[in-house]
Amino acid sequence: MTHHDPAALDALAAQFTVLDNPSPASDAKRAELIDKPAFGEVFSDNMARMTWHKEGGWSDRRIEPYAPLQLDPGASVLHYAQEIFEGLKAYRHADGSTWLFRPDANAQRFQDSARRLYLPVLPIDDFLGSVAALVQQDIQWVPGRREYTLYLRPFMFASESFLGVRAPNKVDYCVIASPSGPYFPGEIKPVSIWVETTYFRTGPGGTGFAKCGGNYAASLVGEYRGVEQGCEQVCFVDAATKTYLEELGGMNMMVVHRDGHVETPSLTGNILPGVTRRSLIQLMRDEGRDVVETMIVLDELLEQIASGEVTEVFACGTAAIVTPIGRFKSEDFDVTVGDGAPGKLTMALRNKLLGIQMGEIEDPHDWMWRVN
Numbered sequence: 001m002t003h004h005d006p007a008a009l010d011a012l013a014a015q016f017t018v019l020d021n022p023s024p025a026s027d028a029k030r031a032e033l034i035d036k037p038a039f040g041e042v043f044s045d046n047m048a049r050m051t052w053h054k055e056g057g058w059s060d061r062r063i064e065p066y067a068p069l070q071l072d073p074g075a076s077v078l079h080y081a082q083e084i085f086e087g088l089k090a091y092r093h094a095d096g097s098t099w100l101f102r103p104d105a106n107a108q109r110f111q112d113s114a115r116r117l118y119l120p121v122l123p124i125d126d127f128l129g130s131v132a133a134l135v136q137q138d139i140q141w142v143p144g145r146r147e148y149t150l151y152l153r154p155f156m157f158a159s160e161s162f163l164g165v166r167a168p169n170k171v172d173y174c175v176i177a178s179p180s181g182p183y184f185p186g187e188i189k190p191v192s193i194w195v196e197t198t199y200f201r202t203g204p205g206g207t208g209f210a211k212c213g214g215n216y217a218a219s220l221v222g223e224y225r226g227v228e229q230g231c232e233q234v235c236f237v238d239a240a241t242k243t244y245l246e247e248l249g250g251m252n253m254m255v256v257h258r259d260g261h262v263e264t265p266s267l268t269g270n271i272l273p274g275v276t277r278r279s280l281i282q283l284m285r286d287e288g289r290d291v292v293e294t295m296i297v298l299d300e301l302l303e304q305i306a307s308g309e310v311t312e313v314f315a316c317g318t319a320a321i322v323t324p325i326g327r328f329k330s331e332d333f334d335v336t337v338g339d340g341a342p343g344k345l346t347m348a349l350r351n352k353l354l355g356i357q358m359g360e361i362e363d364p365h366d367w368m369w370r371v372n
């Protein structure tokens with residue numbers, strides 16, 4: 001027996017009416033598409049959808065064929081970026097069953113993001129029901145291979161046609177699904193990080209803790225300054241003092257010290273509170289490891305990497321799970337972490353989390369929700 005009753009999730013999913021899909025992919029086409037997916041390039045047959053009106057609230061719960069959206073060119077989101085999203089995965093276990101990892105945490109965060117963007121709050125049950133209904137409808141799109149998942153992307157945007165700046169009177173909510181392979185294909189190799197100290201993704205009182213498209217738009221200049229320097233990801237420091245490490249463009253960060261304790265940047269409001277971050281902290285504390293949420297001073301970290309006091313650094317998030325960081329570079333420095341190879345704790349945590357998600361090892365905190 002799991003803690004999360006599959007019948008209860010079924011009941012939430014049943015609130016979504018399944019519309020007829022006249023042209024789903026053929027079995028052969030689908031098999032081809034899910035066999036070699038890159039990240040986020042192909043999409044399943046259907047999507048979940050709901051609409052919100054200021055008068056009347058949320059309505060029209062449905063699963064409809066995946067198709068381009070009809071959007072008025074005056075839709076507020078195209079002008080003022082009132083958009084939030086989530087990211088989670090459906091995992092196929094060896095026995096054929098399909099599961100979600102902590103979807104309640106994503107539902108909660110979606111509400112927090114909505115409040116920050118002055119968008120309507122989606123009930124937790126509708127978030128869970130929409131995701132479950134889509135996965136159940138497109139169950140054959142969940143890949144079976146290890147590290148291959150059906151990536152789920154819930155999102156909400158101001159769809160009302162209006163060029164005045166105010167809270168919208170009409171909002172659309174959708175969930176789309178993309179069969180996806182590993183975020184970084186090939187064997188696990190450490191990524192190199194550009195430390196950006198000129199262009200920031202957010203600042204004090206900004207939208208850093210909200211999962212909104214605007215944060216990503218703001219992160220791209222830094223990302224590409226890094227790419228020009230041969231780096232794969234960008235890491236931001238705090239905009240106010242340029243002193244403290246915050247996170248990558250789309251992943252949180254953790255630092256492993258020689259004595260075994262782990263540090264990760266505190267949730268100051270500038271940082272996205274990752275479900276993966278929170279889960280790894282729990283798993284490490286379960287094993288008695290000291291994990292400290294603190295303000296990590298960039299200059300100190302660089303010294304500690306150089307002296308060997310810091311032995312591993314890794315990034316974490318749903319898409320890439322746990323990814324070793326091998327190098328930090330900026331206009332002023334270029335340092336290699338440890339011997340540049342993936343760290344022991346990094347890989348152990350990666351295997352442990354993936355093991356829980358794939359149903360290979362015990363799930364001590366009831367994180368998994370069965371959908372099918």
Ligand SMILES: *Cc1c(COP(=O)(O)O)cnc(C)c1O
Pocket residue numbers: 087211247248249250251252272273274275276277316317318319
């Ligand atoms: C989504 C996201 C993360 C990771 O969050 P998870 O819940 O672990 O997937 C980290 N940073 C940013 C900026 C994000 O958007």
